[in-house]
Amino acid sequence: MSFSATLSAPITPTALDELCINTLRFLAVDMVQKANSGHPGLPMGSASMAYALWDRSLKFNPRDPRWPDRDRFVLSAGHGCALQYALLHVTGYDLPLEELKRFRQWGSRTPGHPEYGKTPGVEATTGPLGQGLANGVGMAIAEVALAARFNRRGHQIVDHYTFVLVSDGDLEEGISSEAGSDAGHQHLGKLIVLYADNHITIEGSTELTFTEDRLARFAAFGWHVQRVERSNDVDAVALALQNAREESGRPSLIAVRTHIGFGSPHKQDTAAAHGEALGVEEVRLTKEGMGWPVEPAFHIPEEALEHFRRAVARGNSAQTEWESRFKAYAQQYPDLAAEFQRVIDRRLPKDWDADLPTFRAADGPMATRVASGKAIEALGPRLPEMMGGSADLGPSTHTHIDGAGNFEPENWAGRNMHFGIRENAMGAILNGMALHRGLIPYGGTFFVFTDYMRPPMRLAAMDALPVIYVFTHDSIGMGEDGPTHQPVEQLLGLRSIPGMVVLRPADANETVAAWRLAIGRKKGPVALVLTRQGLPVLGLDQYPGIPAGVPLGGYILADSPAGDRPEIIFIATGSEVHLALEGRDRLATEGVQARVVSMPSTNIFASQPDAYREKVLPTGVPLLVIEAGASLGWKSYVGAQIAVIGVDTFGASAPGSVVMQHYGFTVENVCKQAHTVLDRLKEKALCA
Numbered sequence: 001m002s003f004s005a006t007l008s009a010p011i012t013p014t015a016l017d018e019l020c021i022n023t024l025r026f027l028a029v030d031m032v033q034k035a036n037s038g039h040p041g042l043p044m045g046s047a048s049m050a051y052a053l054w055d056r057s058l059k060f061n062p063r064d065p066r067w068p069d070r071d072r073f074v075l076s077a078g079h080g081c082a083l084q085y086a087l088l089h090v091t092g093y094d095l096p097l098e099e100l101k102r103f104r105q106w107g108s109r110t111p112g113h114p115e116y117g118k119t120p121g122v123e124a125t126t127g128p129l130g131q132g133l134a135n136g137v138g139m140a141i142a143e144v145a146l147a148a149r150f151n152r153r154g155h156q157i158v159d160h161y162t163f164v165l166v167s168d169g170d171l172e173e174g175i176s177s178e179a180g181s182d183a184g185h186q187h188l189g190k191l192i193v194l195y196a197d198n199h200i201t202i203e204g205s206t207e208l209t210f211t212e213d214r215l216a217r218f219a220a221f222g223w224h225v226q227r228v229e230r231s232n233d234v235d236a237v238a239l240a241l242q243n244a245r246e247e248s249g250r251p252s253l254i255a256v257r258t259h260i261g262f263g264s265p266h267k268q269d270t271a272a273a274h275g276e277a278l279g280v281e282e283v284r285l286t287k288e289g290m291g292w293p294v295e296p297a298f299h300i301p302e303e304a305l306e307h308f309r310r311a312v313a314r315g316n317s318a319q320t321e322w323e324s325r326f327k328a329y330a331q332q333y334p335d336l337a338a339e340f341q342r343v344i345d346r347r348l349p350k351d352w353d354a355d356l357p358t359f360r361a362a363d364g365p366m367a368t369r370v371a372s373g374k375a376i377e378a379l380g381p382r383l384p385e386m387m388g389g390s391a392d393l394g395p396s397t398h399t400h401i402d403g404a405g406n407f408e409p410e411n412w413a414g415r416n417m418h419f420g421i422r423e424n425a426m427g428a429i430l431n432g433m434a435l436h437r438g439l440i441p442y443g444g445t446f447f448v449f450t451d452y453m454r455p456p457m458r459l460a461a462m463d464a465l466p467v468i469y470v471f472t473h474d475s476i477g478m479g480e481d482g483p484t485h486q487p488v489e490q491l492l493g494l495r496s497i498p499g500m501v502v503l504r505p506a507d508a509n510e511t512v513a514a515w516r517l518a519i520g521r522k523k524g525p526v527a528l529v530l531t532r533q534g535l536p537v538l539g540l541d542q543y544p545g546i547p548a549g550v551p552l553g554g555y556i557l558a559d560s561p562a563g564d565r566p567e568i569i570f571i572a573t574g575s576e577v578h579l580a581l582e583g584r585d586r587l588a589t590e591g592v593q594a595r596v597v598s599m600p601s602t603n604i605f606a607s608q609p610d611a612y613r614e615k616v617l618p619t620g621v622p623l624l625v626i627e628a629g630a631s632l633g634w635k636s637y638v639g640a641q642i643a644v645i646g647v648d649t650f651g652a653s654a655p656g657s658v659v660m661q662h663y664g665f666t667v668e669n670v671c672k673q674a675h676t677v678l679d680r681l682k683e684k685a686l687c688a
């Protein structure tokens with residue numbers, strides 16, 4: 001076992017360090033107290049190690065939070081976000097003190113857990129424990145992959161670290177083992193994880209549940225591990241960080257013995273420091289005990305602020321230095337430099353989608369997973385930023401890019417990833433890669449196993465990340481493996497995630513159109529849902545509407561044979577579209593006029609203008625939906641007599657009653673919606 005060091009030098013924070021650390025602690029305490037909601041414990045206990053990182057190690061520029069070569073910092077223990085907001089404010093990010101005072105309130109930039117895109121400097125949405133750690137693995141993968149692609153001798157233009165702060169909960173979650181194992185295997189030496197080892201979770205001591213030797217566990221994964229016995233020993237934490245940086249062949253875990261609720265006379269080292277404000281009296285006692293003025297709240301001593309704000313000059317000079325190195329690189333390698341800028345901006349190269357494969361009826365039967373593989377084959381060489389793979393199902397998911405090599409420690413330039421049988425981590429790693437920027441990440445598995453990766457998929461949607469999923473074996477039609485492998489409720493489940501585009505193409509040509517849409521979608525994830533079984537190919541000669549129809553989500557694939565208003569409309573997706581076409585033809589022989597609407601994406605179709613939807617599905621024409629999946633979601637098409645007050649976007653951080661009100665759960669809205677339904681029915685009655 002390779003415990004490299006146990007660091008327990010004498011505690012020597014300078015008075016200034018201590019002032020700065022207490023500034024962070026009490027900003028967090030006051031934020032939680034003012035909101036009367038949140039977690040004060042972790043910020044109080046982890047302020048010193050976070051300070052050591054931000055003051056001594058982290059490369060960041062508060063004035064340009066998106067500078068490509070900054071170090072990444074992910075607070076995986078997102079419940080402790082008051083600490084991160086405090087750090088962002090004092091170091092000079094665009095996060096005014098006013099925002100700290102509006103912690104957890106409607107519309108603030110300081111939501112209840114960190115949300116990517118809402119707060120400058122927040123690199124990932126975190127809160128579901130364990131996800132942030134795996135995001136960090138994805139970011140570290142992106143760093144080495146881009147370094148392998150773009151760096152040249154003497155030109156290290158991609159050269160940064162990824163830091164993650166985790167808590168017990170992060171390491172208890174199974175995803176930490178999935179991601180930890182992968183990171184160790186991949187030798188991600190620039191991934192450094194600080195562990196707030198405070199022995200406490202919500203129900204009490206970790207003795208209740210979590211007694212394995214965490215460092216031994218990560219050492220077994222191939223990590224470099226260290227322990228710091230006293231978190232307030234800023235120098236010891238800084239030294240451990242330095243050791244971790246110097247260890248280039250292994251990711252690092254630094255367990256720091258922290259004390260939840262540090263300084264609180266009644267709550268330190270207890271689960272009571274969790275999930276609620278300390279209380280006015282306890283705040284007073286804590287401040288008095290630590291020599292901090294009780295009033296005013298949100299006090300920031302001038303010396304502390306001045307010290308923290310040096311981060312601005314430090315960041316500016318780090319960025320300027322990088323920019324001048326980038327300039328020299330651009331002079332020597334102008335094409336590479338332009339390419340680097342292109343992928344970081346997620347711009348697509350000219351003509352990336354010209355002449356994508358098309359298929360003729362004679363090419364069938366062809367499974368859509370096979371067609372997807374052919375699309376990847378065509379896109380892979382044109383889009384060197386495409387990088388992905390499968391959770392050990394590559395031969396089935398057809399996710400391999402021929403000739404692109406394996407991503408492995410000996411070849412970080414390889415673009416074919418082997419995630420192992422680790423769906424949850426795969427999803428979160430893809431998120432980390434997308435958050436890093438510079439890559440178009442994709443990952444595949446059997447559709448039924450999306451159940452194992454819903455948490456990161458939900459976060460991908462929340463963060464509007466351009467991640468592409470390749471899910472095969474998409475229905476009971478996959479056959480012999482039986483019900484454990486036959487998805488039923490997964491389509492409905494994924495469609496219900498706000499912002500998740502689910503595409504279930506009907507044949508090879510729809511599959512290519514789906515890939516075109518997926519690559520072109522710069523914000524938000526796309527799930528491609530594909531068959532195992534062969535399907536007829538809908539030749540573009542007979543069905544020329546496919547390329548333009550797929551991006552609309554649903555379209556008339558085959559109209560009523562007589563060209564009249566149809567008597568019935570079949571809405572079908574994926575493999576069932578062929579059944580619908582056959583049904584339409586059979587009905588025609590019986591004198592019934594049926595239209596077939598192929599609807600590869602209900603979400604996209606739902607977002608089309610009313611006029612288009614009315615054209616495709618005219619009011620009053622009966623509908624028959626044919627889809628080998630749960631029927632529940634289709635009930636929303638039942639017509640004018642129904643309205644729903646529901647939630648179809650993500651929620652927001654604010655007191656619950658305020659959130660409910662903003663989302664329309666008010667008696668006024670109930671009455672308004674009721675009138676809308678009644679008026680609609682009256683109108684119909686008048687028209688009839």
Ligand SMILES: Cc1ncc(C[n+]2csc(CCOP(=O)(O)OP(=O)(O)O)c2C)c(N)n1
Pocket residue numbers: 039041042077079080127128129130167168169170173196198200201202260274
């Ligand atoms: C996946 C997931 N499950 C449950 C929770 C609810 N939760 C928030 S914090 C926490 C435990 C906190 O303990 P720990 O991780 O040790 O953090 P600390 O005590 O250091 O604040 C739990 C269970 C969560 N955020 N994510």
